[in-house]
Amino acid sequence: MHFSIPETSDHKDPKSGSPYTTYVVHINGVRHCNVRYRQLHTLHEQLRREFHPSTLPSFPPKKILTLGLNQIEERRMALEKYLQLLSQDPRISHSITFNGFLLASQQETRSEKTEEVQLDVFLMNEKKISVRGLTILQTEEVLEKVCQQLQVPEEYVHYFALFLLERKEDGDFVVVRKLQDFESPYISQKSASKRSLKLVLRKASWDPKIDLELFNHNVTLTLLYTQTIAEVERGWIVANPETKRQLARLQAMGSKYEYMHTAHRLPYYGYLHFLPCVCDYPMTNTPAHIVIGNRELVMKIRTPKGEIKEGSFKVTKMRCWRIMTVAKGMTSDEFNDTDPEDSGSKLELSFEYLMNNQELQWITIISPQAILMSLCLQSIVEELLRVRSGIAIKKAGEKSCSTEYLFQRKDGVVQKFPIRSGLHSAQHKNCGNGNPTIPKIDPKTLSSLTGRQYSVKKLSEKFDVVNFREAARAAEDVLIENEAFFEMKDDEP
Structure with missing residues (x-):
């Protein structure tokens, strides 16, 4: 967090x-x-x-x-x-x-x-799943209720997650953020009143090998199939014209299993795409398109000659990363669910990378989605280390406790x-x-x-923190150090 x-x-x-x-x-x-x-x-x-x-x-x-x-x-x-x-x-x-x-x-x-309400959660094909519960129902509880309705096996529930997603008028969509268990999906969605955001169920795992296991159950196969169709249509998954025709034929025949095994092998299957941004690699103020998935961050840039070139940055070669922000004109007169994209903030994600010459180099990406990028990197590291340790993902409801918390309000x-x-x-x-x-x-x-x-180390040990009231400050006075940099090999499972 x-x-x-x-x-x-x-x-x-x-x-x-x-x-x-x-x-x-x-x-x-x-x-x-x-x-x-x-x-x-x-x-x-x-x-x-x-x-x-x-x-x-x-x-x-x-x-x-x-x-x-x-x-x-x-x-x-x-x-x-x-x-x-x-x-x-x-x-x-x-x-x-x-x-x-x-x-x-x-x-x-x-x-x-605190009252009972209906909460609508959508799949990527706009299918709606409605669940009822209190306004303060937590994210994991909503996720488990939705998956129970869909009959997702308990051991597969937490390979999925709830996201806030914005759909554009032209049919395009933007993944705004992944919901966490310390928040109420109902309140979080309602708070984002300035934007038309939907609660969407999407895959939360990164390793394509995990998907092969999910293909073997009809419900999880259908969920991945629905998401993959949307990402093929959006152009997130790269396919040549012949492959697109093959996928269209399989979709028309309802051959989900064959469709997924074909799409699974395509470039950028299972990757999350981000809004256009600016980076300092290979030079400052370079326009870029960032995608993250399968243990890597891919940076797509356009050369002066108009050619698209891609650079792959392996998560296991990122020694650490940090989030910084420069904010403008933010006030709290009206308490809205302001995200960086709406607030005028400039966010940057910087990571220290082990280049091919064995030199460490800082690379910076300026994007309103920098924190989402950081959370994706953290999630990939967590999954890498969990898989390496042979630890199974938790089942729905496993090792959870429901009780009452005594909360002191502002009035005492x-x-x-x-x-x-x-x-x-x-x-x-x-x-x-x-x-x-x-x-x-x-x-x-x-x-x-x-x-x-x-692990997390103090950012102040290496970087100066500027006061926010002077219009520039560190959003997170922390440096995230990637233990996978030291412990994982690129060819490990």
């Missing part, structure tokens, strides 16, 4: 009239919630009771006197760093307490009632909030009593549940 607190917002208490400050938390480049200092302090105290205090980062201390502008800015930066450090520990970032806080804060910020009132988290065993004795504790989990099980096998 990419955490940042790029700004603050001033408010008055509706009862007392006293002024107070809220901190605008962005997760993965999107505004998630407004929270007060005392709410984050309560979260810290809850985590201290759940985890050993030595495992937690230090929390910014309380102040006796009213804070001035400089002190508020210092606290903003300290709270941002605190959340970033929390998110680096998979035990914490997947805990009931942390996810409960994020989900409840999203609901409070958006002023959503404490409310009970239903929450489910994947690190707690459903059979654990404290599950469901409102005061959950973490059972002992061996490293192999932890890897299978979280996939978090990459």
Whole structure:
């Protein structure tokens, strides 16, 4: 997760009239919630009771006197760093307490009632699957409800995920982001009111060998078939005219299995395509088209002669990467689900790559989808290391716990909030009593549940961080180091 607190917002208490400050938390480049200092302090105290205090980062201390502008800015930066450090520990970032806080804060910020609603999820052919549940139903719960309706086998459910997708008037589509379990799909979709976004079920795995296994079950075969047809029509999967005619014949005959085995061998099958962007390779301000999949990032550029050339950057040769942003004119007067593309922000993804001459070189991509690119790279690394370790992906509902989280609202009132988290065993004795504790989990099980096998280092050790209020700052004061760079070979499975 990419955490940042790029700004603050001033408010008055509706009862007392006293002024107070809220901190605008962005997760993965999107505004998630407004929270007060005392709410984050309560979260810290809850985590201290759940985890050993030595495992937690230090929390910014309380102040006796009213804070001035400089002190508020210092606290903003300290709270941002605190959340970033929390998110680096998979035990914490997947805990009931942390996810409960994020989900409840999203609901409070958006002023959503807890009530039953219908949520529509689409396949890539516009087929609609409707599920009913509370407005605060988490992403994994919605995913499992949808897959249950489709009769996806439990062991295959988490090879798929829910995405927010924007369809253009000309039939084109853009994958905006992948939904995470700390958020409510209903609230997240509703918050994106300025854009017509749909909840879409798509494949979330990257290794083409995984797809070969999914081909053997009719339901998962159909899901992949539906997505592949859309990507062939969109031009994401490259096929010559003869192959396109062959695919069209197989589609007309309803030969899904044969269609998929043909498409599976085509260039860019299973890759995610991004909007046009600018990179500094091979030279600065080079227009580029980025696609990510099958353990690589591919950069397509047009030469001065009009030729299209492609450069492949293997994920296993990326030593690390970072996200930076330069934002313009962002205010919090109206709290909308602003994504970087709408906010005027310039985002950049930079990665350090081992070139063929064995020299490390930084390569930068400037794109409103830079954070989505970063999350894709992280997901590929997680899958690589999970497959290498021989760890099976978790089944639907496996090792999950449903309980109640005690959430302190901005007005100080404490409310009970239903929450489910994947690190707690459903059979654990404290599950469901409102005061959950973490059972002992061996490293192999932890890897299978979280996939978090990459480490994070302080970006400030290598790069300067510029103040946001001067119109330029680091969105993520972290550097993501890819352990697969050291541990994996390109020819490993």
